[in-house]
Amino acid sequence: SAVISQKPSRDICQRGTSLTIQCQVDSQVTMMFWYRQQPGQSLTLIATANQGSEATYESGFVIDKFPISRPNLTFSTLTVSNMSPEDSSIYLCSVSQGASTDTQYFGPGTRLTVL
């Protein structure tokens, strides 16, 4: 499976600021996804990062709050904008390789704390 890295691994941010999280894969992948895992909860899909076009957002998530870029087949960013303490979560990047598989592999995650 692909090797996935995320930067930063953790951060503490002030209310009202923005943070951009990077996801880098060591090989080209067809699909990239961004999830959020709030404390003590399971994973919730934020959006699918589409290469060369706008991301596809899930219900309850909007582009103004979580802008996503995917300039190529190995890299994506998620920005958490105008943060509030409710945004404190682990943000996870996942990838799916190949045109015929929906198996996803996860990066190590970014632990975000908003004060």
Place this chain on the structure above:
Amino acid sequence: QKEVEQNSGPLSVPEGAIASLNCTYSDRGSQSFFWYRQYSGKSPELIMFIYSNGDKEDGRFTAQLNKASQYVSLLIRDSQPSDSATYLCAVNMDTGRRALTFGSGTRLQVQP
């Protein structure tokens, strides 16, 4: 609303026993089913996937799928303390987008 349901646990089993983890899903048309293991403070790690009705074995792990009952399970044989983690069931309920819906996870504790 499309949902994946799991018992949150904790499920406690003695070392060497069989641990049985269960998951139900709401969308009858779902085609792909996954089990992930998540240690505290770590990201989810894929254990197994299953697409067809029946059993699929991989080492000490067996995934079981019954699409008629909308039920998928994971059996862990010869449980070890290192198996203590949260186990997440995930289902692809939208094959066009390949997005996964996760259950809330079952916390497994293997007692030495």
